[in-house]
Amino acid sequence: MNEQNTTNVDIPLVQWFPGHMTKARRLIEENLKLVDIVVELLDSRIPLSSSNPIITSLVGNKPHIIVLNKADLSDPVITHEWLEFYKRMGKTAIAIDSVKGKNLKELTQAIGQLTQKQTGKFAAHGAKPRNARAMIVGIPNVGKSSLINRLSNTIAAKTENRPGVTRAKQWIRISKNIDLLDMPGLLWPKFDDPTVGLRLAFSGAINDDIFDKEQVARLLLAYLQEHYPSALLNRFKLEELPEDTNELFELIGKKRGCLVKGGHIDEEKVVTIIFTDFRSGKLGRISLEAPSA
Structure with a gap:
């Protein structure tokens, strides 16, 4: 694969x-x-x-x-x-x-x-x-x-x-x-490839409460930066994408008004936006893995 x-x-x-x-x-x-x-x-x-x-x-x-x-x-x-x-x-x-x-x-x-x-x-x-x-x-x-x-x-x-x-x-x-x-939904006890667990977390197959949501959301954002940049540009009305994922994370927060006292970003709200927009299809039609040729 x-x-x-x-x-x-x-x-x-x-x-x-x-x-x-x-x-x-x-x-x-x-x-x-x-x-x-x-x-x-x-x-x-x-x-x-x-x-x-x-x-x-x-x-x-x-x-x-x-x-x-x-x-x-x-x-x-x-x-x-x-x-x-x-x-x-x-x-x-x-x-x-x-x-x-x-x-x-x-x-x-x-x-x-x-x-x-x-x-x-x-x-x-x-x-x-x-x-x-x-x-x-x-x-x-x-x-x-x-x-x-x-x-x-x-x-x-x-x-x-x-x-x-x-x-x-x-x-x-x-x-x-x-x-x-x-039949009830069934996972398996151990994901030998950590990328599998990560993609399951991206998709919502794994309970969000058991992993670091902000870290995983930033990883999803990084994937989208690399493979679906136009989806991010269109969804968040950006003229260009910053190369740094952390900078993009901050930019999305500002664009969506996710600010707290002192002008800082409300990271939790930005995480929710990233997950919700991806899982609901608001970012467009996106695949996270492809078969080998």
């Missing part, structure tokens, strides 16, 4: 594995035998970093669809590269926007096609074909609940912009012939 230096300072070690993650893993293991296919939801801005190696090992040879969610937030050129990357690997991959419902029909069609063999076994013995059973898995805050609500047209799964909300399994009918088993 293409690795790009986020900045020239040390990357902080970001780790988050709350207790309920162990229960989530156990739930997935126990229920895999009940389903015909696994739908793995990834963040299209960070497909590599949001792919849980535990899920990959648990799925094994079971039919598996990779869904790049939040495609409305990622760089469309790089998202296309990821789709081609998975295609070369022989995997079914679909880019979606679960909030607006883009490409969801393509997803349900793929589930139906890849489960025909399992659901058709009943018809071969004279019985009515049963519904396809799909399990949806992914890391926290990757949009599983939003996707399920869109597919089922109900508020079937509690949706909240906070990692780790869905903690129990739920069966939801998403079409007349597909039942979906929702």
Whole structure:
């Protein structure tokens, strides 16, 4: 994979594995035998970093669809590269926007096609074909609940912009012939590559309270300076970008009126602006990693 230096300072070690993650893993293991296919939801801005190696090992040879969610937030050129990357690997991959419902029909069609063999076994013995059973898995805050609500047209799964909300399994009918088993978000105990933890922190998959928000926000700003300078120029109405990230941080604070007594910058407010503007897409469509050629 293409690795790009986020900045020239040390990357902080970001780790988050709350207790309920162990229960989530156990739930997935126990229920895999009940389903015909696994739908793995990834963040299209960070497909590599949001792919849980535990899920990959648990799925094994079971039919598996990779869904790049939040495609409305990622760089469309790089998202296309990821789709081609998975295609070369022989995997079914679909880019979606679960909030607006883009490409969801393509997803349900793929589930139906890849489960025909399992659901058709009943018809071969004279019985009515049963519904396809799909399990949806992914890391926290990757949009599983939003996707399920869109597919089922109900508020079937509690949706909240906070990692780790869905903690129990739920069966939801998403079409007349597909039942979906929702699983809690699952991280893995240790990120061997610190860049993975950092990108998960950028995206909001990790609870903001467990890392140094200002340090991580400055690292995100440095990445954007290097790879998406026009996004910063447009969003903050700047004529040019300073080369120094700390200077840019201060400039954003002044532009947005984040000042405290004495004319100093309110660092906490600037951090909130950087995270919010990136995670909501107000900075534009941005990807943090790309597949190798």
